[in-house]
Amino acid sequence: MLAIYRHHIQQGLGDLGAYEDQPMLAEDLKQRRKNMRKRRLPHLVAEAEGKVAGYAYAVPFRKRPAYRYTLKHSIYIHPDFQNAGIGRQLLPALIDACAQAGYLQMIGYIDATNEASLRLHEACGFQRVGFLKSVGFKFGHWADSVMVQRALGQGDQALPGPWPILEAPALPVPLGQSKPN
Numbered sequence: 001m002l003a004i005y006r007h008h009i010q011q012g013l014g015d016l017g018a019y020e021d022q023p024m025l026a027e028d029l030k031q032r033r034k035n036m037r038k039r040r041l042p043h044l045v046a047e048a049e050g051k052v053a054g055y056a057y058a059v060p061f062r063k064r065p066a067y068r069y070t071l072k073h074s075i076y077i078h079p080d081f082q083n084a085g086i087g088r089q090l091l092p093a094l095i096d097a098c099a100q101a102g103y104l105q106m107i108g109y110i111d112a113t114n115e116a117s118l119r120l121h122e123a124c125g126f127q128r129v130g131f132l133k134s135v136g137f138k139f140g141h142w143a144d145s146v147m148v149q150r151a152l153g154q155g156d157q158a159l160p161g162p163w164p165i166l167e168a169p170a171l172p173v174p175l176g177q178s179k180p181n
């Protein structure tokens with residue numbers, strides 16, 4: 001998982017110049033997976049030939065309780081296993097896991113030049129709902145993102161039932177106390 005992360009995130013930006021991101025360590029990844037499991041957020045791993053070939057996970061779209069039914073997700077396949085149909089298995093598994101956990105909408109942000117990811121998401125029922133211009137900077141130029149979305153289960157066709165996720169939504173903060181975004 002670390003190799004996948006390093007390849008796609010840390011090296012996937014081109015020359016970072018003076019910008020030094022904190023390197024992801026095995027312990028950080030373990031902690032992240034543990035926290036996500038505790039909060040019933042799916043974090044799935046695909047295996048091929050006895051190796052970790054990819055992973056996919058979803059986190060809250062926004063922290064405020066009004067957005068509690070919506071997740072945003074990421075999916076990364078190891079470079080040795082790309083374009084071999086693993087994304088086509090892993091993304092539907094993530095969608096099912098999010099739906100089973102009671103979420104109703106999924107959002108993804110995809111680099112506008114990432115044909116593979118755009119095709120994968122469209123094949124899995126996502127629609128392009130937004131175009132974000134020059135929100136990234138990598139390999140020496142500005143990068144646009146496409147926002148994609150799909151409903152889970154009944155989506156917005158009915159009002160949501162009782163909040164099924166174990167972690168209760170945050171309680172209102174009494175006046176005078178600040179709450180981070």
Ligand SMILES: CC(C)(COP(=O)(O)OP(=O)(O)OC[C@H]1O[C@@H](n2cnc3c(N)ncnc32)[C@H](O)[C@@H]1OP(=O)(O)O)[C@@H](O)C(=O)NCCC(=O)NCCS
Pocket residue numbers: 008074075076077078081082083084085086087088089108109110111114115116117119120123
């Ligand atoms: C994008 C990514 C998740 C796709 O997963 P994958 O396992 O490589 O893709 P699959 O083999 O399952 O193919 C999925 C679709 O993409 C197409 N595809 C795969 N690689 C492609 C490429 N290099 N160029 C164009 N289309 C491509 C496939 O033909 C397939 O489309 P189809 O179902 O219409 O035939 C994976 O390549 C990846 O991790 N890329 C780097 C990180 C990344 O971009 N993550 C997504 C961030 S939003």
